[in-house]
Amino acid sequence: MLTQKINKILKKVSKPARYAGGEFGAVETKTDASFNFLLGFCDVYEVGMSNLGIKILYGILNERSDTNCELCFAPWPDMGEVMKENDIELFSLQSKTIARDFDMLGFSVASELNFTNVLYMLELAGLKLRAKDRKATDPIIIGGGMGLLNPMPMADFFDLIVIGEAEEVINKIADLYVEIKTQSDTKTKIKNDFLKEVASLEGVFVPSIHSEEHSKNPNQKIKKTVVKDLDNVYYPTNPILPSVEAVHNRAVLEIFRGCFRGCRFCQAGFVSRPVRFRSSEKLTEIAKELIEKTGYEEMSLSSLSTSDYPNLQNLIEQLKPMCSDANVNLSLPSTRLDAFMASHADESRKSSLTFAPEAGSQRLRDVIKKGITEDDIFNGLENAFKMGYDAVKLYFMIGLPSETQEDLDAIVELARKIKTHYKKHSKTKRSLSLRFALSTFVPKPYTPFQWEVQLSYEDIIKTQNELKDRLKKMGVKVAFHDPGTSKVEAGLSRGGSEIAKVLEKAHSLGIKFDGWTEFFNYEKWVEAFNNEGINLDKYTAQKDFETPLPWSIINIGISDEFFKDERERAFIEVVKL
């Protein structure tokens, strides 16, 4: 039995509960289902178990009487090695069935830094990486998630990719598969017929069919699929609860999707449009169930910009008593500290206060359309300092389009002003803990800055060092994003189908878990790019407007004309507020 074989190797690996199964809230395996789906997450258990999307799909598929959906996460490198040594293929968490025995294997790809883990998991599953090399008897490989919104770099590895929100289309996909399976007698026929038919569903990209169609007719595009009414979609109120503490150890209440702010660097903000709110009635209902069925001690509100929820005050007033009755701590966004929020925040534990001005100067904040002014920051801080907050964290980005030395100076100046402000308004004798987290701008598809240049590796280091020195002298704790990671992220996110061979090479060099600093290896990535004769710098350079973008096959719901206009507006520094 595979379970016994697995139990034996679990004694040799770190955190074996990641692979043991038996979680509370797991759905009982259906042995007679006509559709067996293995839902894979391309990062480790603790990260995947914090992902709302995984819980939604797991719940939707298992609600179907004809479908059995099981989970599987990327085995940590120590487990991957032991599995290979002992000839154990990638297996499902619940019934310990090998991936190859499923009808379909799905990968939720959260970001570009998960790409190599897809290949790592395919290899562990004993499957060929490229779709064209796989047999008809192999499971159909489906992908989705934020990381695959530009599907081109990964297109050759998948049979189909869902562009957009999968919770409605996944049922159509399951219906179609079950229907075709009952009609067809051979696996080859099932796979061929299924791919042909599924290609006509909204939001489904079948590379083997659509790529050719698009090259013949560039207007033939794949339209992103979105859920229309958030009140009428499945919500995982009875989710699977992890056996190893997840990165987010709390109940999550998703209050809305989309964002109307339109910060020009932010991919998430544009691709998740249109803005759709969940009603406060529905949210209170969900919250009540979540509290009862999970037993979490904390609940957080999730969205791209929680303070933009209409009548947030009313929602919090409804949630608050429910939470305190059950000893649940409701964690609130700390970015909007007006009097109301302040009074509520005061009751719960005082954590640190977080702002994301992203740029130091007002000029650059206007360029990126970050609608936050110094007055906003200082008014918020004043309230907070008076209430006794003594820790502030600020997020910035370096290398934003049009950035100059003055913009960097402004970051340092902001630190100085906050310190003075603290001395003026704080009533405590404690010193201020000021932390700055500085990431590097990554030009992303589906943003007004999708054509922009990224700082060179050397310039990132130079800027980071300068700011580190100056801020440290002022007693600011500084954290930076790894420059190599930012370069590779840019290279992968703006790539086309030619990136596939780079990814294959990277995989053969043993690259995996790129999202983890202890595993990320820039030198190896450069080797992978060079080896395939592809220049990484080309992907991080300024793009011209005439050449079609590699991801032009996708219709994300916003035209490139809009993005071009927004880009122009950025550089004439006009902000619609």
Next chain:
Amino acid sequence: MIILKFEKLNPASFMAHLDVMRCFNMALRRAKVKVKYSTGFNPHMLVFFSSPLAVGLESRAEYVCVDTNDSAEVVIKNLSKTLPNGIKILSAKAAVNNPNFASVLAVARYEVELDKEIDLKPILDKILSSKTFNMDFEKMVKDRGRERKEIVSKDVRDRILDLSGDGKKYNFLLLCGNLNLRADKLVECLLTEANNSQVGYKVIKTEAFMLKNKKDKLEDLWLINKLPSVLISFDEI
């Protein structure tokens, strides 16, 4: 206070102690057991566990004490529906005080089953008749800022109270708690000694004991011939 005896079998046996604590906390909340909270800046549930069980070891004799006014019947009924697969409440009884498991539970019995028959009897007898018995342990040491594994040899004879059995099945009586010997490590050591290190095995902790008389010293237990007379199963009190 309610004292619960529970089993921790596969797959839950792979959960680490901290995760078991977190899991009980959430399970009690889901079961709506009215557990008392500590007073203070960060209130936490008043729940007390017996000493951590090694990850990967199965047990039918784990204990937890829950500070609540709910009856034992209610707790066992509600909590049974909210625990993960592998953790099961075996019994519940009321107690006046928190028994402080870590300091009272001193000895555990383990049942060992090998995948095939191997005669370990001569090795067991040799250990029992010796004054010392050294085992190798992996220890993480810091070496110029880096962590690395080092093998350390340690005399564990005083942690072994009794070893018996033959063929496939064996019985160990070992100290557990502050002075502790992992039964699975001992099996691996015995199998290596018998030149059969590749053989699979299953270990289950089946019983936990406390000292009848507090004056008896743990360190000297192995020198006492008639062991049962000084030990009492925790379930009997």
